[in-house]
Amino acid sequence: MDALSPANGLKLQLPALNSRHARTFFTQFVSVPRRRSSSVLKNGRVRALAKNPGIDFCDPEWKSKFQKDFEKRFYIPHITDIFDDAVAIPSTFCLKSRTPVNEDFADGYPSDEKWHGYINNSDRVLLKVIYYSSPTSAGAECIDPDCTWVEQWVHRAGPREKIYFKPETVNAAIVTCGGLCPGLNDVIRQIVITLEIYGVKNIVGIPFGYRGFSEEIAEMPLSRKVVQNIHLSGGSLLGVSRGGPSVAEIVDSMEKRGINMLFVLGGNGTHAGANAIHNECRKRRMKVAIVGVPKTIDNDILHMDKTFGFDTAVEESQRAINSAYIEAHSAYRGIGIVKLMGRSSGFITMQASLASGQIDICLIPEVPFHLHGPHGVLSHLKYLLEKKGSAVVCVAEGAGQNFLEKTNATDASGNIVFGDIGVHIQQETKKYFKATGNPADVKYIDPTYMIRACRANASDGILCTVLGQNAVSFSFLHFPTIISNIIIISNFRYDPFLAIHIFSQLMMVGLSSTNQYFLDKI
Ligand SMILES: Nc1ncnc2c1ncn2[C@@H]1O[C@H](COP(=O)(O)OP(=O)(O)O)[C@@H](O)[C@H]1O
Numbered sequence: 001m002d003a004l005s006p007a008n009g010l011k012l013q014l015p016a017l018n019s020r021h022a023r024t025f026f027t028q029f030v031s032v033p034r035r036r037s038s039s040v041l042k043n044g045r046v047r048a049l050a051k052n053p054g055i056d057f058c059d060p061e062w063k064s065k066f067q068k069d070f071e072k073r074f075y076i077p078h079i080t081d082i083f084d085d086a087v088a089i090p091s092t093f094c095l096k097s098r099t100p101v102n103e104d105f106a107d108g109y110p111s112d113e114k115w116h117g118y119i120n121n122s123d124r125v126l127l128k129v130i131y132y133s134s135p136t137s138a139g140a141e142c143i144d145p146d147c148t149w150v151e152q153w154v155h156r157a158g159p160r161e162k163i164y165f166k167p168e169t170v171n172a173a174i175v176t177c178g179g180l181c182p183g184l185n186d187v188i189r190q191i192v193i194t195l196e197i198y199g200v201k202n203i204v205g206i207p208f209g210y211r212g213f214s215e216e217i218a219e220m221p222l223s224r225k226v227v228q229n230i231h232l233s234g235g236s237l238l239g240v241s242r243g244g245p246s247v248a249e250i251v252d253s254m255e256k257r258g259i260n261m262l263f264v265l266g267g268n269g270t271h272a273g274a275n276a277i278h279n280e281c282r283k284r285r286m287k288v289a290i291v292g293v294p295k296t297i298d299n300d301i302l303h304m305d306k307t308f309g310f311d312t313a314v315e316e317s318q319r320a321i322n323s324a325y326i327e328a329h330s331a332y333r334g335i336g337i338v339k340l341m342g343r344s345s346g347f348i349t350m351q352a353s354l355a356s357g358q359i360d361i362c363l364i365p366e367v368p369f370h371l372h373g374p375h376g377v378l379s380h381l382k383y384l385l386e387k388k389g390s391a392v393v394c395v396a397e398g399a400g401q402n403f404l405e406k407t408n409a410t411d412a413s414g415n416i417v418f419g420d421i422g423v424h425i426q427q428e429t430k431k432y433f434k435a436t437g438n439p440a441d442v443k444y445i446d447p448t449y450m451i452r453a454c455r456a457n458a459s460d461g462i463l464c465t466v467l468g469q470n471a472v473s474f475s476f477l478h479f480p481t482i483i484s485n486i487i488i489i490s491n492f493r494y495d496p497f498l499a500i501h502i503f504s505q506l507m508m509v510g511l512s513s514t515n516q517y518f519l520d521k522i
């Protein structure tokens with residue numbers, strides 16, 4: 001391959017080298033999110049430092065104290081916290097084969113004890129699977145200076161043997177809020193199917209997000225028959241929206257409708273709402289289970305390897321990138337720019353760039369950059385045009401917001417409306433090359449809505465199925481009051497934002513990768 005072909009021209013930077021001091025412009029184009037726990041040594045290498053300066057490592061008990069504190073932070077409210085007389089009944093979720101008895105079952109089905117099909121309430125999922133033997137190991141995330149092995153566990157999702165809701169008394173509702181994301185229909189479908197397996201008959205969809213609680217829009221009765229094929233198309237069967245009624249109005253409406261199980265599918269805003277609804281229900285002593293299923297196409301949630309829709313987004317982005325590449329390479333001095341989702345994080349942009357092998361410059365919110373100047377994007381574009389005649393840039397929507405005029409405009413949910421960094425780069429690039437007397441042909445593609453509206457791919461489809469199932473199991477079982485604990489974390493570069501700690505996903509936790517970055521921010 002030509003040394004200047006895009007795949008080679010694109011520099012991937014290892015996290016350990018990604019320090020402000022060690023970085024050159026060229027190597028900053030593609031970078032993975034930085035960790036704060038590093039310092040630069042004289043030789044330019046980076047040393048990982050221990051986090052948690054508040055811990056007294058001389059205390060022989062520090063490790064068990066740390067683990068206790070970790071467990072406490074992930075305590076999930078239990079229905080008996082509020083209703084100490086709540087009675088558990090055997091699960092109605094049937095794990096037994098319904099097929100005709102074969103030889104194995106000649107003496108009848110095995111008892112539940114022998115079946116071992118349920119999740120034990122004490123089961124935990126290990127969050128970190130890498131043992132870093134030294135703080136200098138690449139990517140090391142150490143709690144103490146010796147990089148001691150400290151186990152960090154979270155609860156395991158799945159059906160329990162005992163439940164706290166009688167299926168015949170359940171009035172379940174599902175609501176999808178915020179922006180679209182591939183996989184919403186898959187999750188809705190699986191929630192409905194699983195609820196029916198538990199024996200629930202009354203299931204409705206609340207149309208158009210939280211707005212559906214206040215406005216005169218009829219709720220949608222849901223059953224397996226209704227949802228059977230909805231995963232075959234993108235969007236949300238129920239519709240989505242931003243903004244809407246107050247929390248008190250939502251809870252009034254839930255009381256009026258008799259809803260005692262609410263599934264909210266949405267992002268940080270939705271879960272802030274879910275948490276507020278939960279608190280209001282608690283205040284009114286309503287026995288309601290509220291379960292959040294995290295939806296963020298940006299894949300920026302603490303502890304989660306992957307959120308649904310992300311994989312589809314990366315895959316679908318390839319079409320836009322390839323089009324930008326073809327346009328750029330077919331034009332005289334062509335430059336293609338693609339903007340992808342990612343308000344505070346560059347996961348989609350980074351992975352789509354890497355997967356494509358067609359991107360020369362990748363810009364993400366985590367890494368600041370200059371447009372102008374000797375180490376700016378524009379001078380690198382000039383270099384690329386001189387060397388190979390064309391170039392392609394991939395930029396995350398939240399990157400380079402400092403170049404744009406702040407309007408303080410917000411959407412109906414109160415989110416800050418970002419300026420269009422893609423348009424800005426396009427304009428600046430055109431101006432820059434025109435001024436050099438050698439114009440460039442700059443094409444800009446924003447595929448956001450085409451990506452968001454896609455049907456989930458196979459991998460996301462499986463993830464959604466697991467999330468939907470586990471959400472229902474949690475609503476019924478051990479922790480039915482609320483699953484959506486909200487932990488405020490801050491993205492070190494941008495405004496603090498809410499990350500969602502949702503337990504319906506935790507059985508998916510395996511080899512944590514990119515999102516471990518956010519662990520720092522608890
Ligand atoms: N702090 C909050 N308290 C209550 N409801 C909220 C809060 N933030 C957002 N919401 C509501 O949650 C819904 C979705 O929020 P939004 O930010 O648009 O999407 P997302 O959940 O994807 O982040 C909206 O209806 C919004 O009004």
Ligand SMILES: O=P(O)(O)OC[C@H]1O[C@](O)(COP(=O)(O)O)[C@@H](O)[C@@H]1O
Nearest residue numbers: 178179180267296297341342343411
């Ligand atoms: O035009 P809309 O629907 O407000 O959506 C735009 C925003 O939606 C997003 O997809 C984020 O949506 P969420 O808030 O639902 O995660 C961003 O990428 C984008 O800034």
Ligand SMILES: [Mg+2]
Nearest residue numbers: 178267268269
């Ligand atoms: Mg949001």
